[in-house]
Amino acid sequence: MKHLLESIPVRAMSAVVRVMPMSVVRSVGRGLGRLVYVADRARRRTALTNLSAAFPGRPAAEHRAVAQAMFGHFGSMLLELLKFGSYSRARLLAASEVEGEERVWNAYQQGRGVLFFTGHFGYWEMHAVTHALRFHPISVLARPLDNPRLHEALEQIRTSTGNSVIYRQGAVRKMLRDLASNRGIALLIDQHLHTPDAVYVDFFRRPAATTSALAALALRTGAPVIPVFALPLPRGRYRFIYEHPVDPPRADTPDAVREFTQRCTDVLEMYVRRHPELWLWMHRRWREPETADVADVLDDRSDAEADV
Numbered sequence: 001m002k003h004l005l006e007s008i009p010v011r012a013m014s015a016v017v018r019v020m021p022m023s024v025v026r027s028v029g030r031g032l033g034r035l036v037y038v039a040d041r042a043r044r045r046t047a048l049t050n051l052s053a054a055f056p057g058r059p060a061a062e063h064r065a066v067a068q069a070m071f072g073h074f075g076s077m078l079l080e081l082l083k084f085g086s087y088s089r090a091r092l093l094a095a096s097e098v099e100g101e102e103r104v105w106n107a108y109q110q111g112r113g114v115l116f117f118t119g120h121f122g123y124w125e126m127h128a129v130t131h132a133l134r135f136h137p138i139s140v141l142a143r144p145l146d147n148p149r150l151h152e153a154l155e156q157i158r159t160s161t162g163n164s165v166i167y168r169q170g171a172v173r174k175m176l177r178d179l180a181s182n183r184g185i186a187l188l189i190d191q192h193l194h195t196p197d198a199v200y201v202d203f204f205r206r207p208a209a210t211t212s213a214l215a216a217l218a219l220r221t222g223a224p225v226i227p228v229f230a231l232p233l234p235r236g237r238y239r240f241i242y243e244h245p246v247d248p249p250r251a252d253t254p255d256a257v258r259e260f261t262q263r264c265t266d267v268l269e270m271y272v273r274r275h276p277e278l279w280l281w282m283h284r285r286w287r288e289p290e291t292a293d294v295a296d297v298l299d300d301r302s303d304a305e306a307d308v
Helices: 003-018 020-038 043-055 060-084 089-094 101-108 126-133 148-158 172-178 213-221 256-274
Strands: 094-101 115-116 139-143 164-166 182-187 197-201 204-210 225-235 237-242
Touching: 003 060, 003 148, 020 060, 043 060, 043 101, 043 172, 060 126, 089 094, 089 115, 089 126, 094 126, 101 115, 101 164, 101 225, 115 126, 115 213, 126 139, 126 182, 126 225, 126 237, 139 172, 164 172, 172 182, 172 213, 182 213, 197 237, 197 256, 204 256, 213 256
Parallel strands: 094 237, 115 182, 115 225, 139 164, 139 182
Antiparallel strands: 197 204, 225 237
């Protein structure tokens, strides 16, 4: 019953946004997000605490302005995703422009698969959906939503253009198989991990537990690693950016997985600094270390069960 009650307003909102222009959907979503900023004291406090630590030299008024804009962005992103899921394939392509297209094709030509990464930044869900139309379908690493009804709706959007979703059970083996067939894989690298597979790297000058799967896969397979970012454009459109591939460390580099993870995190931080209102500051990203680091998640002990 709880899941049903949670899904009813989402389905109702989905029906409403389908008949609204995307620019209006974006404005309405921002308004709703700002209302959540006022109402949700716990997440507002987390966001302001994170912003204060990340930008200690900026005044509190600026922290509040960024937090309000961030809540507004995620409100609009959620409504826009519902609208985006109703688009035809032609309309999906028309709603976006691409920067760095040649970098993607060059990566695929190496024949080792491609690892795409980003964070909870901008419009990452829209980027993955449209990528399948401009290039090739990819596999998206994700965790199931707690509500199976909402999970089914999100899965339908994620797979509507041919992408597939990889969940935890047997994830490493599936990703290795995809890379061997020259398929792309998309990962998010900005969530706190509780598992020993995390490595601690600096993110805004503070240690953050980060997935080691991206670096470990790249070092094991030689797959190129491309940072991707999705920014808003006027009139409800998007710019999808494919950055230069991240260079791997030298083969003899001590703790190569950690070093590679740090390099990828540095690229993400660069974009968050440019557009702080587009990143999920309400997430408790920085926490005290909980376990010893385990750098190599692809060893013989945990090939099928690694938590990525």
